[in-house]
Amino acid sequence: MDLAQALDVDPKSVERWITGRTPYRRHRYAVAAHLGVDEAYLWPDALTRDQVANASESEIINVYPHRWAVPSDLWRNFFDSAEREIGVLVFSGLFVAEDTGIQRVFRKKADNGGRVRILLGDPRSEVVAQRGTDEGVDDSMAAKIRNAIVLYRPLRDIDGIEFRLHETVLYNSIYVADDQLMVNTHIYGFGAYHAPVLHLRRVAGGGMVSTYLESFEQVWDTARPMD
Numbered sequence: 001m002d003l004a005q006a007l008d009v010d011p012k013s014v015e016r017w018i019t020g021r022t023p024y025r026r027h028r029y030a031v032a033a034h035l036g037v038d039e040a041y042l043w044p045d046a047l048t049r050d051q052v053a054n055a056s057e058s059e060i061i062n063v064y065p066h067r068w069a070v071p072s073d074l075w076r077n078f079f080d081s082a083e084r085e086i087g088v089l090v091f092s093g094l095f096v097a098e099d100t101g102i103q104r105v106f107r108k109k110a111d112n113g114g115r116v117r118i119l120l121g122d123p124r125s126e127v128v129a130q131r132g133t134d135e136g137v138d139d140s141m142a143a144k145i146r147n148a149i150v151l152y153r154p155l156r157d158i159d160g161i162e163f164r165l166h167e168t169v170l171y172n173s174i175y176v177a178d179d180q181l182m183v184n185t186h187i188y189g190f191g192a193y194h195a196p197v198l199h200l201r202r203v204a205g206g207g208m209v210s211t212y213l214e215s216f217e218q219v220w221d222t223a224r225p226m227d
Contacts (some may be wrong), residue, residue, distance in 0.1 A: 006034050060200060064196060067196075068194070080105050084115065090192075091131055113160070120166075131170075
């Protein structure tokens with residue numbers, strides 16, 4: 001078996017893992033790293049609560065009190081660090097759409113075989129109208145999304161870049177670059193630019209990054225392709 005060869009273990013050991021036996025900790029780490037998933041995803045009962053909590057805490061790279069406090073260069077470097085996957089889950093995320101440098105990064109990553117997925121709020125949806133009301137900007141929220149759609153027009157026909165519109169109540173905006181995330185929390189009565197941002201990196205055994213990535217995938221699956 002390929003996995004047994006990669007880990008230099010007896011194939012019978014791999015068979016026992018598949019049928020339900022939990023491997024030793026060093027093997028759990030090795031299998032998770034080889035498959036590119038979290039150890040806790042494969043064996044959720046293998047780690048104690050303290051181990052999961054400590055690993056999750058280690059996933060935090062930085063916390064910014066406001067999105068505007070995140071250095072502009074960091075956003076470009078963040079997306080540029082990705083090799084496989086870039087994701088954007090927002091209502092408008094207009095600051096990203098307006099940044100031609102970031103758009104060039106998206107194009108470059110797609111040209112190099114990466115996958116770029118951008119989720120925008122449906123400007124005609126009730127959730128977007130409600131978010132505009134919550135922030136005190138009313139119809140401006142839908143207008144910002146339409147502006148973002150126009151700004152993304154040069155990327156719309158590029159292979160590897162996909163756009164969808166969602167009607168999800170967002171509790172966070174999520175930005176993905178492989179195993180790193182930027183999570184912009186949403187706070188009632190404030191624009192996202194004024195809310196905190198968590199900079200996270202996946203750590204084996206941690207649960208924060210996996211939870212946010214699962215949320216991203218759920219929104220993607222329910223969203224509709226942009227016409």
